[in-house]
Amino acid sequence: MSTDSRIITASVLPPPRSVTGIGGWIRVNLVNTWFNIGLTTVFGFILVVALWYGLKWVFFDADWRVIGTLGGRIIIGQYNVEAACPGRDCFWRPQAGLLLVMVLLGMAWSVSGGGLTKRIAVLFAGALVACAFLPYGLDKMGLDVRLLFAANVPALALGWAIARHTRLGTVSWIAVLAFCTFILILVLLRGIPGVPYLKPVSVLYWGGLMLNLLLAVVGIGLSLPIGITLALGRSSRLKVVNLLCVTFIETFRGVPLITLLFMSQVLVPLAFPENFPQNSLVRAAIIITLFSSAYMAENIRGGLQSLHPGQGEAARALGLPVWQTTLFISLPQAIRNVIPAIVGQFISLFKDTSLVYIIGMLDVVEMSRAFIQGNPEYLASAKEVFVFLAAVFWVFTFTMSHVSRRVEQHLGVGKR
Template sequence: MQQEDLSFVRTELEPERPAPAGERGIARWLRINLFATPLDSVLTVLGMLLIVYFVPPMIRWAFIDAVWSGPDRSVCATVAQGGIQPEGWSGACWAFVNAKFEQFMYGRYTVSERWRVNLTAVMFVALLVPLLIPRVPHKFLNAVAFFIVFPIIAFILLVGGWFGLDYVATSLWGGMLVTMVLSFVGISVSLPLGILLALGRRSRMPVVKMLCVAFIETVRGVPLVTVLFMASVMLPLFLPAGMTFDRFLRALVGVALFASAYMAEVVRGGLQAIPKGQYEGADSLGLSYWQSMGLIVLPQALKLVIPGIVNTFIGLFKDTSLVYIIGMFDLLGIVRQNFADANWISAQTPMSGLIFAGFIFWIFCFGMSRYSIYMERRLDTGHRR
């Protein structure tokens, strides 16, 4: 049999060639993300036109024509060259924010004792950052330090009256200090309390279920303003003569209870999404109720409702501004309070102050949102290959 001629068979691989210009680099990204369809192209063009129309004036207002420092409102009517701006001038008055910055952060907290607030903030960040990074070890000890030890130390530092520290009344607290304390306590208390309320609402014990349902539906049926008003004004009327609680403490309790009612419904939704087989599997292993919940059901349920939990946290962080109605001044409240300062009354002061407060709120809320997305992706192991 004659040997066949195999000269046409390739003995070497074809060298790699670059992808077409339209399938790589910036051209591919533009085609996929901005011009994939005719409708996408139209929306992209409209978006660019809106950006061109709105962004340059905003940049000019916030940076080019803005005034960054000065002793009073007079600087907000003067250009960098020294001339007076015409009527309707729209440059930002960041000099107001610069002059009131410490008050925005600390409120009327004693100036000589503000190092205690700074130390508390440093401790907060030092304990929170390792807790949020999954690769950092010793999470249990970190959690104990953050949720148990840190609140005690922070209370001693901020309030004082012990270990030679001067007492600082909570009526002097304000600004970012109040916002952070209210949100931290509300978030730390609402999640575990919300989990207990959700479990109680699904309990087979009628009394426990009835009490949890009554609490959740009552609190969710009224606005936070009403809860704060009741805690601040009405609660002292029902207490025995001579008994009273600090107003700030009453606000903390009201915010925490209000958030826990909403958190309970978020967690209950996650519990209802768990298949019945998970409960039956836990029973087949001989686990008790709390063991099955803590080891099998709750970890899966909480993973499913991370967006809802973080959404409740974000709403709670923003709702701290409502304490303004009971005479307490968080960041937004103290910014608004300073609008009445005769030295800074001008057309640009309110806009500049509100944008500053809004930007601070946005930073924290955006950070919580991005971290929740990161945790969702990290914990989404159900469909990994």
């Protein structure tokens, strides 16, 4: 009893003054040893110089007008040129597709109840609305385009309201709707022959960020299931299945994507009968998906190998058949263990969509490069263009890795 009271009466001392406050923080983090003082000096110098020249370049030296001149071509490429769309009135179709995506994002916001989804929704809606008020390219961007940009906020609110007040506000409904929306967007972009306002636009003219995102969505959606199948095949004891999967994975992992893409353009048309319907966009999507699946399979195999064999044995002992053991016991744990690797693969897939330049598709990077090549007066502004593109890609990929970290926290990776 007396020991207890002594503990209670002893006062808790504050941390020593040398480690608190700004001075303390600096002492602990920057100048705690002679070596660190040296490091701080060197890196501080680098930081100051980099910031000085970087900011000076961004705000004074760089000529950002080139971005305005590129304008909508960054987003939709050549989709709205005369050759693709006679009358040049097709710009509303990609933008309508964007509005549909915003509705879905609004629904997701409502279902998740704020947090990260809300921040992403607000960020993207804000960026799109900001596009409506851009001073650059005034002559290029009509009022209709600006209104369609601004409509993204009402679309977000509409999605939010739908999810809040109807029965569609569940995760499974959103998944179903997302799939339908994707098909709808493809139809919208491709057009239907004979229908007014929906003139068919050849996929050869699809381009810009739209193309990167479409290829990435297809690749992400398909490479995970294919990768899981391949991983299961590779860890299977059936010799023929195993051999087939290993051959596929190692071939696709051994050769650069760019070589595969280029050869798909030269060889794949030969491998099908002459009247077989195919086009370069579909071929690119298939090759990117298969390439990514091979890497995905290796990631998932790593996850499967990290499982304790006891898990499978316990499931079998409970009487679950093999397919249920795989589907409900092994895979969920395996995938949870390798979420960072999977998202890393998604990110590199998104970055790799820029390689379609090799088959002559004008994605956002190639579009910009072709523009600079075709307009030598902008040659001096090439750096600005690629810094801008880097920032655009960075926003998307950083969002992806941020979401992955959140999902990991949510699933308690490394805690169970």
